[in-house]
Amino acid sequence: MNRTYGGVRGLPGNPAPYSILHIPTERLRAEGENASPMFTLDCQSQLSAPERAELEAIGQFLRTEVSPVVAEYWEKEEFPFALLPKLAQQGLGRLHESEHSRLFIGLVHAEIARCDVSLSTFIGVHSELVGGVVTGLCSEQQKSSLLPPMRDFQQMGCFALTEPDHGSDISGGLATTARFTDDGWVLNGEKRWIGNGTFATFAIVFARDVADGQVKGFVVREGFGREKISGKMSVRIVQNANLTFTDTPAELIPGAESFANVNTYLCSSRAWVGWQAVGAQLGIMDLALHYARERQQFGRPIAKFQLVQEALAKIAGNVAASISLMSQVASMQQAGTLGMEHAALAKATTTRLARESAAAGRAIAGGNGIVAEYGLGKMFADVEALYTYEGTYEINSLIVGRALTGMSAFV
Structure with a gap:
């Protein structure tokens, strides 16, 4: 029987029966709902009740309003200006002025990256780098002219x-x-x-x-x-x-x-990229789980095969390790004890694990894994940027090495 996903028709088991980017994201999330607390280690439970409710509202907004349209902008290499008013309504233009916990802010960055890494990069630059410097280092006159229009993305x-x-x-x-x-x-x-x-x-x-x-x-x-x-x-x-x-x-x-004086904000931005790596891996898990359940080979879903389950377990382990590390980073940020060596370790480790997760997820989809519309190829490509920006993996590793040995390898 023919099946239709978001207007894309096909036969289950054919090489390209549907576009995974057009499957309703609430369905993707519902399918992984039971597994999610396992590989996130129920990190959200550390939030206050109001923060948990707000995080869920942001996640719901991203699933229903952003996920269905953002891939088209990615393929066209265009910025989604039309989404800015909706992003502002969710408070995403004023994270840099937020009184929320650092764990909440980190999980918000993860939810955005789970939806789209590019969009999370835009929000992160706006809040962690630009917003951080404006709120922390600018004069009162500069703040008064820059901050109010930043809150609703009238100025960026x-x-x-x-x-x-x-x-x-x-x-x-x-x-x-x-x-x-x-x-x-x-x-x-x-x-x-x-x-x-x-x-x-x-x-x-x-x-x-x-x-x-x-x-x-x-x-x-x-x-x-x-x-x-x-x-x-x-x-x-x-x-x-x-x-x-x-x-x-x-x-x-x-x-x-x-x-x-700027190092504090570079340190925060490396921590933010760690949360991006968490979110990207959650998105990879969403897509890979759905694909494995739907894709039929040898007369059964590929999710029943041992090697596919091993790959999914590897991704789950990487997510759990990444979110555990980033939860501790958030605690240190909250306490004011996070150093550059800690942020560098977190950024290097989580992006390395994200790269491994992206490769495993892409492989689960076989040939379809290199097609952007299936989502896993898009995530695979985007994770490469996380691995490289805000200090390459190698440079962040050397920052950690300097802290360990007391000797710099930079000169």
Whole structure:
């Protein structure tokens, strides 16, 4: 008998009987509902009752309003501006001002990544990096002009640190310059891989003061060039850009007069990527479980085969390990004891496990696993970005190694 999934018809057991991205996500989640507490170790139970209710409401919104449409934007490499008002209604534009627990905020980031890694990257840059610097380091005048419109995404910033020739060595090699003139600060240089850079209404830019050699932070509201980076295989919704500054007017951020002051926010952003890795793996589990139950081979669902169950168990173990690690990271953030070495360990470990989970999930789907519409290929590609950005796996590993040995391998 023919079966229809979201308007895509096919015969069960045929190579491509349906598009998994068009299966209602509430059905996907319901199918995995009984297993979910097992491999998340019921982490949500640590939240207060109001936080649990709010997290469930956000998850329901993402499942019903975002999941059905977001894949189309990913395939077209376009940003879903139409979703911004709905995202704002869920409070996702003001996470950086939230009084919620760090565990709640982390689980929100995970839920967004479970729906779409690109969208979680946008929200993370907005809240953990840009929002964190504005709330923590900007002047009261800067805050009053930037924060209110950020809450509903009327203004969106970008975090401009990485450069064309400096990524892993950015703290020592940063080449963009800042010079104080009679008319104020001006910047010259280039930045690369800047998320939200094509449409940001302002930029948080880091440049080296030619007078004292210190790397300082600036708010730039206009006068910089933007060029979209196209043809990405990963996080395709994220609008990365090359930015250029030519005697561009800038405002000094008073709390960011040395690069050391920014480390707190880089530490938080690495923790955020750890939560993204948790969410991506939960999404992989959703998709892989559904596919294994539906896909028929040799006259039965492939979920009945031992090797498929072993792969699913591996993903579940990776999720459990990742969420356990990130729950402890959240506790340390709450207590103010999280160091860069802890964040680096969490980021490196969870993204390594996510990469393994993505490969296992993709393999469960066989040839269909490399087709974007089945979801697992999309997750497979997006996890590669998690493994690389906010410090590559190797660089984060060396931060941990330096903490362990007391010796730096960077120089």
